[in-house]
Every structure is written in C-alpha cells, then in structure tokens.
Amino acid sequence: QSVLTQPPSVSGAPGQRVTISCTGRSSNFGAGYDVHWYQQLPGTAPKLLIYRNTNRPSGVPDRFSGSKSGTSATLAITGLQAEDEADYYCQSYDNSLSGCWVFGGGTKLTVL
Amino acid sequence: QVQLLESGPGLVKPSQTLSLTCTVSGDSINSDHYYWSWIRQPPGKGLEWIGYIYYSGTTYYNPSLKSRVTISLDTSKNQFSLSLSSVTAADTAVYYCARGPPNGGTNFDYWGQGTLVTVSS
Numbered sequence: 001q002s003v004l005t006q007p008p009s010v011s012g013a014p015g016q017r018v019t020i021s022c023t024g025r026s027s028n029f030g031a032g033y034d035v036h037w038y039q040q041l042p043g044t045a046p047k048l049l050i051y052r053n054t055n056r057p058s059g060v061p062d063r064f065s066g067s068k069s070g071t072s073a074t075l076a077i078t079g080l081q082a083e084d085e086a087d088y089y090c091q092s093y094d095n096s097l098s099g100c101w102v103f104g105g106g107t108k109l110t111v112l
Numbered sequence: 113q114v115q116l117l118e119s120g121p122g123l124v125k126p127s128q129t130l131s132l133t134c135t136v137s138g139d140s141i142n143s144d145h146y147y148w149s150w151i152r153q154p155p156g157k158g159l160e161w162i163g164y165i166y167y168s169g170t171t172y173y174n175p176s177l178k179s180r181v182t183i184s185l186d187t188s189k190n191q192f193s194l195s196l197s198s199v200t201a202a203d204t205a206v207y208y209c210a211r212g213p214p215n216g217g218t219n220f221d222y223w224g225q226g227t228l229v230t231v232s233s
Contacts, residue, residue, distance in 0.1 A: 002158065036219040038159075045208055045223040046159065057221065089159055093218040098175045101149075101161040101218065 004104035011110040022090035035073040114138040116224035130196040134209030142187040152205040
C-alpha cells in the first residue's frame with residue numbers, strides 16, 4: 001500500500017475538466033513537504049508535470065494545474081484532450097522511519 | 113538538454129547481482145546542484161525510489177532495499193551505477209535513472225528512457 005493514496009482511475013470526455021486526488025499523511029504533506037506530479041504516457045518514462053505543488057516546467061500546457069492543502073493534493077486538467085490519456089503519479093518526501101522519497105500508486109486517466 | 117541513458121543486462125538469474133549504469137549528458141554529475149537517483153517500476157505497477165548519490169559520493173537508500181543496494185559514481189565518465197544483490201523475481205522491473213532531487217528540493221526533473229531487467233533462471 002502506497003504512502004500517498006490516489007484513485008486507480010478517472011475518466012472524462014474531451015473538453016471536460018478532471019481532477020486527480022493524492023492523499024498524504026502528517027509525515028509527508030502534513031510535515032510541509034511539497035507534492036510533485038508526473039505524467040507517464042504508455043510505454044514511456046515518467047515526465048515531470050507539476051513541481052513544488054503548483055509550478056509547471058517549461059513546455060507543460062497551462063491546462064495542467066496543481067494545488068495542495070493540508071494532507072491532500074490535487075492535479076487538475078482542463079480542456080481534456082485525447083493525448084492526455086496516461087498514468088499520473090504524485091510524489092513527495094516522507095520523514096517516517098528513516099525518511100524516503102515516495103510515490104502514489106498512480107491514476108489511469110481515460111479520455112472517453 | 114539533459115539526457116540520461118540506462119545500460120546493462122536485461123536478464124539476471126535469481127540470487128545474482130543486478131548491475132546497471134546511467135550515462136548523463138547535458139549536465140555534470142560532479143556538481144552540488146543535484147542528487148542522482150535510481151527509480152524502478154515493476155510491470156503494471158507503480159514507481160519505487162531506490163536511492164541516490166551526490167557528487168561527493170554521499171549515498172542514501174530506500175530503507176526497504178538498503179541492505180542490498182549500492183550506488184556509485186564515475187565522474188570521469190559522467191556516469192553513476194546501481195548494484196542490487198541477491199535478486200529475486202520481485203526485482204523484475206523497468207529501472208530508471210533520474211536527475212534529482214535538487215539540492216534543497218524533492219522532485220525528479222529528468223528521467224532516462226528506462227531499461228527492463230527480468231530476473232529469471
């Protein structure tokens with residue numbers, strides 16, 4: 001079981017807005033550590049999508065946005081496109097035990 | 113443009129040692145700006161951080177793998193390497209090398225394409 005909890009799947013029609021949740025704990029988000037989001041297209045390596053909660057790397061469309069509050073974080077995608085169909089992972093640092101970089105279990109986004 | 117490329121055997125026998133190398137271009141691993149990590153993904157499953165190395169040689173490993181993992185670097189070749197000992201079928205995964213976390217940060221910004229390592233006799 002992942003330290004960060006994501007829904008296994010979400011779906012939406014083209015043009016719609018979808019959100020993906022990521023629930024953490026007092027040892028990661030609650031301790032003030034940032035959340036980052038990655039997009040993994042089929043058969044490819046993960047790509048950094050959102051860093052430090054709300055920031056987009058150069059080249060990432062502004063249709064993608066992130067937020068974090070307390071022990072939860074959310075990735076929002078507006079104007080959904082077929083090319084957005086992918087797996088999405090949240091990631092943070094967890095200071096329980098000896099400390100570790102941790103990922104959510106991933107969410108499969110299906111564009112209907 | 114930063115690029116990372118993993119290399120190594122695609123098949124390892126149970127109980128043996130898995131060894132992979134990551135070659136970095138577009139950045140120097142001999143810098144205090146970033147740590148350099150290994151991350152793996154079993155087929156059809158999620159991502160697991162394995163460990164990192166710093167230009168100074170400082171390493172830090174996932175506590176769940178610590179007893180079997182060694183990460184080293186070769187600054188002359190701008191490479192860093194992973195060794196995972198006593199492998200079992202549960203170690204079958206795509207292994208990625210990545211740049212990160214940055215000094216003072218917690219994300220991974222550039223990833224290699226990944227290499228599939230299968231543990232089987």
